[in-house]
Amino acid sequence: MSKVTVLSRGLLISTLSMTMMACMNMQAPQPMIKSDIPQNFAQTNTGISIAHQGYKQFFVDTQLLQVIEISLNNNRDxxxxxxxxxxxxxxxQISKNAQLPSIGANGSAVRQANPSVNPNNPYSTFQVGLGVTAYELDFWGRVKSLKDVALNNYFATQSAQEAMQxxxxxxxxxxxLDYAFAQENLEFAQQxxxxxxxxxxxxxxxFxxxxxxxxxxxQAQISVETARNDVAAYKTQMSQAQNLLNLLAGQNIPQQLLPNHMxxxxxxxxxxxxxxxxxLLNHRPDLKAAEYQLxxxxxxxxxxxARMYPNISLTGSTGYASTELKDLFKSGGFSWSVGPSIDLPIFDWGTRKANIKIAETEQQxxxxxxxxxxxxxxREVNDALATHAHIEDRLNAQRRLVSATDTxxxxxxxxxxxxxxxxLTVLDAQRSAYAAQQSLLMLEHTKLNNQIELYKALGGGLSKPIS
Structure with a gap:
């Protein structure tokens, strides 16, 4: 190999390295976020957020924890x-690989004749080698930008999965809980x-x-049939709650894991x-997903x-060629080629500019x-906190009302x-006592549901705390 050839290859490699290092980054900067939210929650409870706890630390019932575990392992969504x-x-990974040249092996065996030289004496040509096909020189950062798009979409998908969990x-x-309170209401309706x-x-x-x-x-018959209707309604609610649990769990929940007590x-x-x-911005994975999408x-x-600038690709090959198969790898049969190609649409009727406008609009x-x-x-956190702040006052008042109506x-x-x-006086008193007890059960249900809602709204519920 001559010194000129070595020098030419060195110059080519150096030039490519310098141009690759000089790739431009045309990605848009992160826009100013104006969410117009208050600095503090409406009702702030000091201390470390309950969202730091995994569900195994937050929930206390072992039956519920087992049902959650089954659901996390089998839920189809x-x-x-x-x-x-x-x-x-x-x-x-595909977009990341696009930053690297694609190298492939090739080989051919061609039998041909040259009509202008000796049409009656065909000859063979054999070739084997390695080649780089249309490797884009990412001067303007197009390939890198597409890689960043794919990376952020991956992070967004991962965060969406955590939000679903x-x-x-x-x-x-x-x-x-719905099953437990439907069961409690059923027992009260039966009594x-x-x-x-x-x-x-x-x-x-x-009479x-x-x-x-x-x-x-x-009038007594009316009260009997009303109670029978309530019994049937709560049996329906229990079945529906069990059906929902089975759907969420991806399988039938064993009866021993369903609540059998208040x-x-x-x-x-x-x-x-x-x-x-x-x-909140760190604990809520749905917010992280939205940020990655941005x-x-x-x-x-x-x-x-980057599409506004020329698309420059590099193609090259190296290998051996010979008219005789036995001489294919002998000295003198080595050949190589390298060269760039450029693609620059001259008239596209504003398509590339329109694509930029579309991308900018999608960012907005x-x-x-x-x-x-x-x-x-x-809003979800503040709504949950608003309920949490006054639920005990409502429960205490309702308990007093139950006591008064029962008396x-x-x-x-x-x-x-x-x-x-x-x-008629007895009937009115009985209806008031029944309604008051039902409302008390509903408020107790609301209290426990509110604790779950607050935990979820703050970003709690992952198998382990988010770092």
Whole structure:
């Protein structure tokens, strides 16, 4: 090999290295985010946010924890989200590989004749070698921008999967609670039905002996059928809650894992601290996903701008060629070629400029989506905190109301038996006592559901704390 050849190759390699290092970055800078959110939550509880806890530390019931674990392992939506991560990872790998030259082996054996030289004497040509096909010299950062797009899409997909896990933990916990409280309401409705049947039998005896008219008997019959309707309704709610649990878990939940007692506490926490408002951006994976999508939109602008400049590709090959197969690898058969190609559309009727405008518009859309996601997250936290701040006052008032209505019902029943009051008074008192007890159960359900909602809104629910 001559010194001229060596010098030429060295010069070519040096030139390519310098031009590669000089690649331009045309990606758009991160736009100013104006979410217009308050610096603090409406109701702030000092201390480390409960979102730092994994669900195994937050929830206290072992049955519920087992149901959550089954759901995380078998839920179909979560499984699809995991597969989406794998797909995004491979797409990123493809875009990353585009920054490297693609090298392939080639070989050929051609039998041909030259009509102008000796048409009756065909000859063979054999060739084998390595080649680089259309390797784009990324002077303007187009390939790098596309790689950054794929990388941010991968991170966004990963964050979306984490957000789905948080949502699944919350949905499973709430469905499990729905089953428990439907069961509690069913037991109360069955007790009420028994009481109403006793009252109906008493009124029937009074009617049969002529003490009362048929009106009290009809009123008692109305109460009986109302209670029967409630029993059927709560049985339906239990079945629906169980069906939802089975769907979320991706399989039938064993009966021993369903709640069979009144749920007084869902969490081991007592203070339910929110931490700093700025922590929300770190704990909520859906906000991270929106941020990555915003970054991907900025990288897309860089790729669109790079198309305004020439697309320069490098092709080359090296190998051996000979007219005799036995002489293919002998000295003198070595050959090589290298050369660039350029592609620059002269007239595209503004297509490339329109693509830049589209990419810039998509960035603004991603920015608006990110700001809206932040605002929605703060609203969810503040809504949960508003319920949490006053739920105990509501429960205490409702407990006093239950006590008062129950006392009134007992007194009116006693006065009816002695003939002082009519059955209409008993019926009104019983309806008030029944409604008050139902409302108390509903508020207790709301309290526990609110704790789950607050935990979810703050970004809690991952299997382990987010660093």
């Amino acid at each position: 979560l499984r699809t989200a995991t597969l989406n991560i794998q797909r995004a990872q491979q797409q990123y 948080i949502s699944l933990v919350s949905q499973v916990s709430q469905a499990w 009420t039905l028994k009481t109403q049947l006793d009252a109906y039998n008493l009124n029937k005896k009074r 049969d002996v002529g003490i009362d008219s048929e009106i009290p008997l009809g 749920i007084k506490n869902i969490s081991s926490e007592t203070s339910f601290a929110t931490g700093l408002s700025s922590d 970054k991907a939109a900025g990288a897309n602008i860089g790729a669109a701008k 859309i991603a920015l608006a989506d990110y700001e809206k996601a932040i605002q929605s997250a703060f 009134t019902y007992k007194l009116s029943t006693a006065r009816f038996i002695t003939g002082i009051e009519s059955y």
